[in-house]
Amino acid sequence: MPNERLRDALMRNGLALDQVAKAVNVDPKTVERWITKGRLPYPKHRHKIAAMTREPESYLWPQAIDPERKAESAVAEVVRVFPHRNAIPAELWDRLIDEAEHNVDILVHAGLFLVERPTFVKDLARKAKAGATIRLLFGDPDCDSVALRSEEEQLGEGTLAARIRNALAFYRPLQDVDGVDMRFHHTTLYNSIFRFDDEMIVNTHVYGFQGAHAPSLYLRRLSAGDLFDTYSESVEAAWTRSRPATF
Template sequence: MANERLRDALLRNGLTPEQVANGIGVDPKTVERWITKGRTPYAKHRHAIAALVREAENYLWPNAVAPERATEIGGSEVIKVYPHRNSVPRELWSRLIDNAAEEVEVLVYVGMFLTEDRNLIKIFREKAQAGARIRLLFGDPASREVARRSTEEGIGKNAIAAKIGQALAFFRPLDGVPGIDIRCHGTTLYNSLYRFDDEMIVNPHIYGFQAAHAPALHLRRLSAGDLFDSYSESFETVWKAAKPPKW
């Protein structure tokens, strides 16, 4: 069976089998067999190809890593666990934002703490101009899910919707900036996600707790791991169903 994920990854990155073969030191026919016949490369070649196309090994070859090994690698993707999101050091947020050069992805209902940095609009605009892709997902203030979450936190049915309005007003100057997309979603938010290239802060939600008081995980993507990419895939699923805000 052909490896369509590998084929697609090469096409998206403008790479031919010959270029891949020259880059990792194998015969072009070997690369063709990896694509058309679904053969699995040796580990060293999987690492090299994954790096070339910026995809996880586990995505390109789901069965190549034994489950026990995948579990071990997944644990290594966790850099640190914080008891509360508001205990993540401000210096870490600043480093992640400043160093991001290719991908910035935010999935929240509100993310109001982000608006405390008045330079963030300028920073995101400059990063987009430099070629970064920035995607921001906020809750749909008219959705049942947002109202339910607001009630569950014990702050009133309409409190989170009002906060979303404030957050959208803050980020509205970025609307229409090339490289920056803003959408609203009406999904149940199990985790807030903040991705900066190959690092991510995951804020799992706890029933009855505001997001700032729930735990946070600092992750770093590893080629053969799938923890980081599971959350990234979740972002993509929400993104596809989201719509532009009603400014």
């Protein structure tokens, strides 16, 4: 079976077969077989290609990582657990935002707390202009899932929808910035997810509690782990079912 994940990763990074072959010291036809026939490279080659594509080994070759190692790596990906999102130090948010160079993905309902940081929107614009891909997913203020969450968090009818519209006013300057894409989702939001390159904050959602008072995980991606990628794939799933945000 072809390895479409590997093919896609190489294409996204502009890596030709002969470039990969030269980097790992094999014949280009060997690289081609890794893609078209799904052949499994030796570990030293997998590690090198994972680094070149900035993708974890477990994503490119899930069959190569035994379950026990995956479980151990998943534990190692958890850098810290915070009892509440508002317990996350401001310094950590500042560093994550400041150091992100390639990808910023944010999946929230409103995420108003982010724009309480005076330079947050300007930082996103600056990073997009430097070549980063910025994807912002907000809850659709007119959808049923937002109305239900407003009720479940005891916010009152229409409160969460109003918060989303309020947040969008802050993000309006990003509308025409190349590299920034803002969309509405209508999914059941089990977690708010904030990805900055290979680091991530996952704000879990607990029935009856507002997001600021729910636990959060600080994750750092490892090549052999799959916890980080589980949440990344959740963002992708929400993205595929989203629509352009309207202001």
